[in-house]
Amino acid sequence: MTNTHRSLQSRDVPHSSNTIWHNATVTRERREKLNGHRSILVWFTGLSGSGKSTLAHTVEEQLHQRECRTIVLDGDNVRYGLCGDLGFSDVDRVENIRRIGEVCNLFLEAGNIVLTAFISPFKKDRQQVKKLVNEENFIQVYCKCAVEVCEKRDVKGHYKRAREGKIKNFTGISAPYEEPDADLVIETDTVPLAESADLVVELLQKRGILD
């Protein structure tokens, strides 16, 4: 039983003599059955510019065409929304990861395939999420890409500003990236995008997430 199952089913509900009171009856299992697939968290990690978000969205497109229920969580819809009050200190980084893990739990409960795209450079942070959502709900995909390639892309200009010292503690330049023992490693600097997306979908099939 997952955290979210427990939390949804342990509710004390009020009782009344003239009313039948209901607890949560719509469970993750029933939602998964309705959706025709299991829910799972696919955690994409890698350097800025390694193509995490792009890959996540490409996988999502494939899954949507198979009528899967999906959501992509990344910097754009989390960092500026739910975690908009957080900075980049150690304390805030940990709280950022915690909230993302909790939101993933809610989406897992809702029966979704959750695709996240965060640099998440530290092993302990990724481990924290894995623990929070429970191991069986967590698939890690490492978008492995040479920092030189990431820096050459540099669409947002982050690398340039990091080189100029205008961004401190920038992963790959002035801060470390700890490589994961991932479920899947994709060399996104050489493997074409469509092929990369196929690899992820194939893994989901192998793991019994899709039928």
Next chain:
Amino acid sequence: MTNTHRSLQSRDVPHSSNTIWHNATVTRERREKLNGHRSILVWFTGLSGSGKSTLAHTVEEQLHQRECRTIVLDGDNVRYGLCGDLGFSDVDRVENIRRIGEVCNLFLEAGNIVLTAFISPFKKDRQQVKKLVNEENFIQVYCKCAVEVCEKRDVKGHYKRAREGKIKNFTGISAPYEEPDADLVIETDTVPLAESADLVVELLQKRGILD
């Protein structure tokens, strides 16, 4: 265009000469089409013991049987998870509401019918959520129930402890509840649960959320 649409579509994605880069292509509209219903936030408000959670779960059961994609957010899966670090001070209460609103935005983007059950005693807090998710995504249901009836139920013993002064600022006893101008008012101390749920589902039909 909603907040969530904007945030998902304004992304800068990296470009490369040998790869086609993709932005988010799976939109709220496509998910809604796949689901066969629109996404919406139904915000249940009322005193502790007024039956908000029970009603939300009963509505969810009806919607699930119609193959709608739903999630219930309430104290049990939010207060002890995502907002587990927050207390009940004014600052924390506002932050609690903000995070709930942001999570609702993500679920709206994902195409869900979100049913929330929080006391949310203050007009300004409910207004804050309404603004955060945008007015057209927000339906407010007031579970109107005499405090005497709520106190008589008191399954969790909160009212007893509030009367004993062991819980401070308890809504309905030692703190105010500001009645809303709700889209739907249900007198949960007299209207049977099944009938109450029907009223909510009928409203969703009238508003064009369900087909």
